[in-house]
Amino acid sequence: MSVVTKWCGGLLLLVLAGCSSLPANELQQVREQVDWKTREALDQFLKDVPGLEQELEQSVGYVVGTSDVLLLGPLGGSNAVAVLHDNREQSRLYLDVHSLRMGFGLGAKGGRFLAVIHDPDLLAQLRHGKWLIKPGASSNVGAQNGALRYRNDELALFVSSDSGVSAGAGMKVSQVSVNQRLSNTAQSSYNFPSKNSAHTQNQQAPRYWGHTLPFLGKRAVERGFNLPMPLGVGVVRADVRQEMRIEHLEVGFNGNGTRPYDFVFFGAESDLITEQVKLDAWVLPFLNLYGTFGQVNGDLDLDIAIDGNAMLDQIGKDCTGIIRPPVCYLFENKQVRFPVTADLSPMNYGVGGVVASGWHDWFLLIPFNVTWTDSDKAVLEGRALTISPRLGRGFAMNRAGRVTLFAGGNYLDVRTVITGSLAIPGTEQILDYKVDQKNSDRWNLVAGANWDITPRLSLMLEYDGFIGSRDAFISALTVRF
Template identity: 30%
Template structure:
């Protein structure tokens, strides 16, 4: 019969293993404890079911685990830890066990289990992790495991399983979700909790084996003590940017002159020009090399560009006479536009335009990044092309955003990243359009404007909450005085 100390140590074992990242120096001791517990469980079951040895040897493999569950009205759950022993290649995969309950009842139980993985499919299922829902009832009351154990063999279940209840008091009817996931630290896959390649050890305490297709040369850096993030990612992003712009030149023409072709307007001046855009985006990325991630995004651009301009009252580039004599300005009566007088060198005129920005954003880029313990450095570099609807505007954006930060480990594999940095963004926007104000007979001014952002640099702060290695949310804010502001948020799934 097992002693209270052995069972207590087993519970302490899985509580430790399911906490945050396990240091290299502690992993071997935990693995050995799990293996010893598994062997002892098999020997105990053999006293009741002598055929278990032959059954396990003939199977593809078997999974062991220890679980502790609690159920209060409406909700409940449990955690555990175990291992999958592969008889085909003699490998061992260490696993975390989770159970979630929703339903009526009360319960408190602790048990050990062995599942016989009698098919390759079941072996693969437990070795790679899975989630499975079910509906069930528990009706049992037992004494402490010191004196009495309840032993069951669930032969008719999808996966033959032995259960040993060490303590149990429950009356539960609930919907359940059972989740099995690979414990990356104990199994030593080389996958870490950080978003970037992170140096965790001197590389001589363990021998992780990287078995994923990317990144290239992963095994080389894993052997040096680095852990790596999951190689592929897909994200949903939202970016909102407002920044002052400068006009580098204007070309304009009248629809009734020279077919409406535009020519430079050097006598125009501009003030209070800015753009404001919102861009939801879809992003995919992959770690091609351990310290280099490549990505591409596509997004919908919505917003506006505000342009204010005025003439200095002079005639420019030899077109004044043609404009003055044109039907627009030569017609008698009150229908003549106010700006016609500016072409006689008298009074200037001004106008303000709000141009709708409606189009698509296409981005390619790379992030160069590495971490040391809980600190990291990341340098994203990208080039974006923005194509507005009906070719009303075209924009080319170059950006680089170095940032440094720290990861703060939390419970299980969750963590919070906080960082600061700077962003350099060079944006050139070409706007095409027509102006119909005060012009008769559907005549209009055609124009072309080159805009460029004034403030290239801004400071930024950001944070992300990493639910686990696979899911994370992030928010980032950047600003340069009151003239440039940017907010970016994202939801990321890694696999």
């Protein structure tokens, strides 16, 4: 009994779906079985179709595949294994073909097919996975030397079987996807580049990276690194509460401008929720760059006091007479305390990057970014600088993907300018203010987890706190392609 039948119950097609956990040596024997069956299919087509060899040489590539069981009928499904040969790069890629036919026709066992590809765009699409929807019969479909043929500008398709040519009519929907285990595509199971001693070049299944990004990606793959899918789109939510410190205060009255004032600071706290869209790309094997944009919503509470006599001088009130203005009783020889609450909803945008690398299941990440906040009403303007080194380890969850746990530090430098006005109780005066502030504590600790559900989908949860006066909860959902 062969390795294939021993592990998968007899059908080669089921190897691809049911043997994802095969050890490397058994996986190589499965790959050899696939190569043998597809070479046999190609030799048969070369024998049956005159001029096919020359057409193959002139093509950009071709797909040859076999199906041990081909089920047609009112609602039938077929599965096939195929090998994509790229004539330009002299490489090959193993494909899964999952099909659904709706219509009628005749069935056959031992089916095989050959698609000679003339369109480079189609070849690129097949290398990244593609849905194909095509009619099952038309005026340009017919039998030629024992093979059913379909031809258009993109490809020439030949289909045959051991027990006769299949024929029918209807619509066929096929999903072509890369078999990651057989193809050795160097795609990382994590969302960061990683190296493993098992990630080596293999003549039977050369390591392959079919994306333009990152630059130098093919060289990194040749040196044993697996890479995440290069592009990402995500949504990020951050709930941040932290203490702030006032650096500079300017005060004015009734819209007549502001000037610096000596002040006493009692405290300030911001409680903000930021929701952003994030676009990122791995531009180098170990460097990811990204941009974000979104909106901030929350409150800022300030508690400050200024000298009452200085306020009276600025608004031009004389408190030396017998009949004194009411504001004199409120401010003269007193320290006037103003609690200020600002309701904030400015726009937020930023740029940043991640320097990352992994060894086996361990990894080191150093994210960094600069974010700017800008309000149309000039209520809040500022910028924030973040650097957050972290170390972690990944764990396989079988069919549930992989989970990485990480911990590290977070440096956050926030500098903002808040402007606004408030009515002074008991008077007709309007106090105008401008406050420069920064966060009280720059460093704190970070702990979190990232769940790579698939290489295309990941969920991240992070707590930023433990020490200092800042508490932050951050979550992100990212789709990669």
